[in-house]
Amino acid sequence: MKHSRVPFDIEMDSLVLGYNAASPLNEPFSDVLQGAGIHLVIGRNGAGKSTLIRTLAGLQTPLKGSVMWEGRLLSKSTAQERGEGMAFMASTPPRTSGLRVAEVLDLMSPSNALRDQTLRQVGGESWLDRRLSSLSDGQAQRVMLARALLQQTPWMVLDEPTAFLDAPSRTALWETLLELSQTGVGMILASHDFRFLQGRDELASVHAMGLMGWQALNRSEPAADWELQC
Amino acid sequence: MTAQQLSAVLSVGILVQVILHLAWGPISIDWMDAWSLPDSTDALVLFQVRLPRVLTAIAAGSGLALSGLLLQTWFHNPLAGPSVLGISAGSSMGVALVLLTGLAWGWWGITSAAVLGGMLTLLLVLLVSRRFQGSATLLIFGLMLSYVVGALVTVLQAEAAQDALQQFVFWGMGTFGQAPLNLAVIMLFIVLISWVLISFRSRDLDAWTLGSLTAQSMGVDEKKLKVTIIGITGVLAGIITAVCGPVAFLGLAIPHLVRLMSNERSHRLMVPLTILTGAFIALLADWGVRAPGIDGGGWPLNAVLSLLGGPMVVWVLFRKTWNA
Numbered sequence A: 001m002k003h004s005r006v007p008f009d010i011e012m013d014s015l016v017l018g019y020n021a022a023s024p025l026n027e028p029f030s031d032v033l034q035g036a037g038i039h040l041v042i043g044r045n046g047a048g049k050s051t052l053i054r055t056l057a058g059l060q061t062p063l064k065g066s067v068m069w070e071g072r073l074l075s076k077s078t079a080q081e082r083g084e085g086m087a088f089m090a091s092t093p094p095r096t097s098g099l100r101v102a103e104v105l106d107l108m109s110p111s112n113a114l115r116d117q118t119l120r121q122v123g124g125e126s127w128l129d130r131r132l133s134s135l136s137d138g139q140a141q142r143v144m145l146a147r148a149l150l151q152q153t154p155w156m157v158l159d160e161p162t163a164f165l166d167a168p169s170r171t172a173l174w175e176t177l178l179e180l181s182q183t184g185v186g187m188i189l190a191s192h193d194f195r196f197l198q199g200r201d202e203l204a205s206v207h208a209m210g211l212m213g214w215q216a217l218n219r220s221e222p223a224a225d226w227e228l229q230c
Numbered sequence B: 001m002t003a004q005q006l007s008a009v010l011s012v013g014i015l016v017q018v019i020l021h022l023a024w025g026p027i028s029i030d031w032m033d034a035w036s037l038p039d040s041t042d043a044l045v046l047f048q049v050r051l052p053r054v055l056t057a058i059a060a061g062s063g064l065a066l067s068g069l070l071l072q073t074w075f076h077n078p079l080a081g082p083s084v085l086g087i088s089a090g091s092s093m094g095v096a097l098v099l100l101t102g103l104a105w106g107w108w109g110i111t112s113a114a115v116l117g118g119m120l121t122l123l124l125v126l127l128v129s130r131r132f133q134g135s136a137t138l139l140i141f142g143l144m145l146s147y148v149v150g151a152l153v154t155v156l157q158a159e160a161a162q163d164a165l166q167q168f169v170f171w172g173m174g175t176f177g178q179a180p181l182n183l184a185v186i187m188l189f190i191v192l193i194s195w196v197l198i199s200f201r202s203r204d205l206d207a208w209t210l211g212s213l214t215a216q217s218m219g220v221d222e223k224k225l226k227v228t229i230i231g232i233t234g235v236l237a238g239i240i241t242a243v244c245g246p247v248a249f250l251g252l253a254i255p256h257l258v259r260l261m262s263n264e265r266s267h268r269l270m271v272p273l274t275i276l277t278g279a280f281i282a283l284l285a286d287w288g289v290r291a292p293g294i295d296g297g298g299w300p301l302n303a304v305l306s307l308l309g310g311p312m313v314v315w316v317l318f319r320k321t322w323n324a
Helices: A049-056 A079-085 A101-106 A112-121 A137-150 A167-183 A223-228 B003-023 B031-036 B041-074 B087-100 B106-129 B135-159 B162-173 B181-199 B202-208 B212-217 B222-244 B250-261 B267-290 B301-323
Strands: A010-016 A029-033 A037-043 A064-069 A086-089 A155-159 A186-190 A203-210 A213-217
Touching: A010 A049, A029 A213, A037 A049, A037 A167, A049 A155, A049 A186, A079 A086, A079 B212, A086 A137, A086 B212, A101 A112, A101 A137, A112 A137, A112 A167, A137 A155, A137 A167, A167 A186, B003 B041, B003 B267, B031 B041, B041 B181, B041 B202, B041 B222, B041 B250, B041 B267, B087 B106, B087 B135, B087 B162, B087 B222, B106 B135, B106 B222, B162 B301, B181 B202, B181 B222, B181 B267, B202 B212, B202 B222, B202 B267, B212 B222, B250 B267, B250 B301, B267 B301
Parallel strands: A037 A186, A037 A203, A086 A155, A155 A186
Antiparallel strands: A010 A029, A010 A064, A203 A213
16 A cells, blocks of 8 residues: 655654643754654653654643644644544554444545555455454454554654563564565554564664653664663 | 334333323313413413423433433443432532522522532532542442432531521422423423534444543544533533432433344434433423322322332342343
């Protein structure tokens, strides 16, 4: 599946993240994320990876500074415009939804052919009539990935997509994500589980959020060295 | 049962019950007389007593069931409902203030006080729900809110005049039999408008079950959806509580009964099925209120609903465990 629009530039301007103005998560930083492939964000627990992911997707407002998509202020965009620009995948699959897999995917109004093809892409072709709540976490997470893909956005943001998965499900999900990143989509991915990405050509950038603030890391270094820097 | 079959069965069940409710009573009436002689006792009983009662039951049952479904979806919590979250208690508080302090402005005063009380409570619940992570905390907050409001109502009762107090106690037992015809028609109309409004949002509600952040990332406007849900549940729970008293169980139990009878979970089908089931069960419960009492005494509605609803919820829980 080819994406119709190329990933636009995501500009972060003097960004300060957090929930509470009294305890910001970081010093102000500015940067630009651009181009297709996987943009990895690493950092310790509580460093603000999830907050960054949500802020970049417009699901949370920054304490200070701003995010711009294609040169336009994200805070001025409508929910619909945000939905057209970026798809989001949470770290936990929904546990209380009784919808069938087909109903979840049909929320994005795809053709039946595209829906079935995307579900096959994540290895779930036999789950179409299953209830989301009857699937395992790993399976449900892959359905949520298929849903995000069907949103057909130039960007996808994923917040620790493998956090709640067992080892085989993790490997399967990473392989799917790497394959997808070759289709021209831009992916911003927060993860602790990044060794799988080491040395891969699909990796567009690596950044750390931590005590030193927001910093770019060398993507060709070994993953163990990234870890030391956050 | 498919959704189509179930809605057909429910519609027939509602129709049959409406006819029986209108026909049956301590006074036997001649329908032809009732229609042709507007001043006859027959007409009075049919149009001033039985018809308003049937319409009130349908409106209250479907309205509370719809409120329950919307709250369960919004809070991602199967145990949410207008009475559980303290919304009915908030409405009661409004009614108590108006009735017991002697500021009784008739039906409209009571109704607006109940709607206002219900909405304020719902706003408070929404405000604090941002702080709560687990779903149990929210329910406990609602419960505590009910206790505090209940205590305030008791204080008001202690200070109240005798006849105002008696009026309030009867109101608290719940009934479908107090509303005049015009109010019953207005309630039914509000339920229909809510149905239409929410049917435009069924995709948003389905998306919401996937998690609030995921739904927002799919283009769901959180504020619009929230305003729609607060507006609808606040007005419905408020006006129904004002007219019928704090009615127990319907809001919480009906959506579960629908889930038990049907395999459909999309709101496109859940909403109409919930509305029909709510109306059907409210009419059914009203037999328990009307039948035992000969002179219109009857059992209190809330007693009948608790006798019917309590075991039903337990049964749902058991079935769920065994099927899993």
